[in-house]
Amino acid sequence: MVLVGNVPCSHVSFLQDVKQHRDYLTPMEDDEARRLRRGYYAAISFTDSLVGELMDELKKLGLADNTIVSFHADHGWQLGEHNMWCKMSNFELGVRVPWMVHVPGVERCSGVHTSALAELVDVYPTLAELAGLPAPDNVDGKSQAPVFKSDSAVVKNASISQFPKCGKNLTNMDTCIRTDKHSIDYMGYSMRTDQYRYTEWFHWDGPKLRANLTADSVAKELYDHHGDTEADFNAFENENIAGQQEELVEQLSGQLKQFIESQYPAEQ
Numbered sequence: 001m002v003l004v005g006n007v008p009c010s011h012v013s014f015l016q017d018v019k020q021h022r023d024y025l026t027p028m029e030d031d032e033a034r035r036l037r038r039g040y041y042a043a044i045s046f047t048d049s050l051v052g053e054l055m056d057e058l059k060k061l062g063l064a065d066n067t068i069v070s071f072h073a074d075h076g077w078q079l080g081e082h083n084m085w086c087k088m089s090n091f092e093l094g095v096r097v098p099w100m101v102h103v104p105g106v107e108r109c110s111g112v113h114t115s116a117l118a119e120l121v122d123v124y125p126t127l128a129e130l131a132g133l134p135a136p137d138n139v140d141g142k143s144q145a146p147v148f149k150s151d152s153a154v155v156k157n158a159s160i161s162q163f164p165k166c167g168k169n170l171t172n173m174d175t176c177i178r179t180d181k182h183s184i185d186y187m188g189y190s191m192r193t194d195q196y197r198y199t200e201w202f203h204w205d206g207p208k209l210r211a212n213l214t215a216d217s218v219a220k221e222l223y224d225h226h227g228d229t230e231a232d233f234n235a236f237e238n239e240n241i242a243g244q245q246e247e248l249v250e251q252l253s254g255q256l257k258q259f260i261e262s263q264y265p266a267e268q
Contacts, residue, residue: 024099027199033080040079055102065104070123073101081233088163088175090190090199091237092225095161101148103130109148117156122208153268159192160259164204182206186218191256197223197237198252210264211255222249 041093051071058064071227078084087094103109104257114207121141128135129145164184166176176184183206190199199221204213222242228235242249 011217012203014245025039027083028080028085034086037079038248040077043153044084067104068127069102070099070127071101073097074120082237088148088177090161090188090221091165092192092197095190096192101130103148114147114151115194116144116154117159117194118144119156119159120156143167154159155191158255160256161192162187162189164188167200181209187211188254189260191252193252195224195226196248196252197221197225198242198249198256200253200256211260213260217253218251220253222252223238 027033051113055069057065057071060267063138075087076092076094076096077087078089078091081093082091084091089095091257097120119141121139122144123141124139125135125141125143126175127143129143130148134144141154144155146155163175163188164179165188166179166184168173168185184204186201187204188193188199188201189211190197201218201220202213203215203218205212220242221235221240222245223239224241225236
């Protein structure tokens, strides 16, 4: 953890320290892992304090009762779980993000945690509806406003994410950083339902900038999150059960491919 004035600047040094440990098959030394985690948790605590300062200032300015506050990250982060560090994966901790929303006048949601599935593309339409404004027709995502009104509201039955890999095979840990988008080798699409995380890897068609869905997929992963209370991040996504759930994999694969196709313009 490096401090410049009152601002933590641990991100760059964190990545440099992780890169020094290039043997991804060998767990990092416990002391080094604890040091990196300590620095990351310090940055989180600092961010938390800044959110508190923001909320306090809104109250001082008399704006707390008519200002919606939305806080979210742009990606997940792994701190050694499954022997992985940083964000470059399609695992739960690599793609799941916190999203906290304060809506004045909606007391039933104060401090409430929901298991409703959402995506970051839902942020814009959600905030627009909560503010009583129309969202443009060309905005992706769906409004999660119903979740603020009812515990049983379901807006989406799955959340989608994607991350590429480069190299001769998927065991290669090259995360395609500084790789031209036309030269990516594989694209992994991951779908999280209320119980499962399903990930399928496809060959990437560089010239067309799209996943090759006509060829056989490279790999399929299925992880059961039943009973996941988030108390132990190492307890889940350890066993790929895709080979044991062929009917379920076929169903989820079809759902995932349908979504992928919907993101591309029809080929002429």
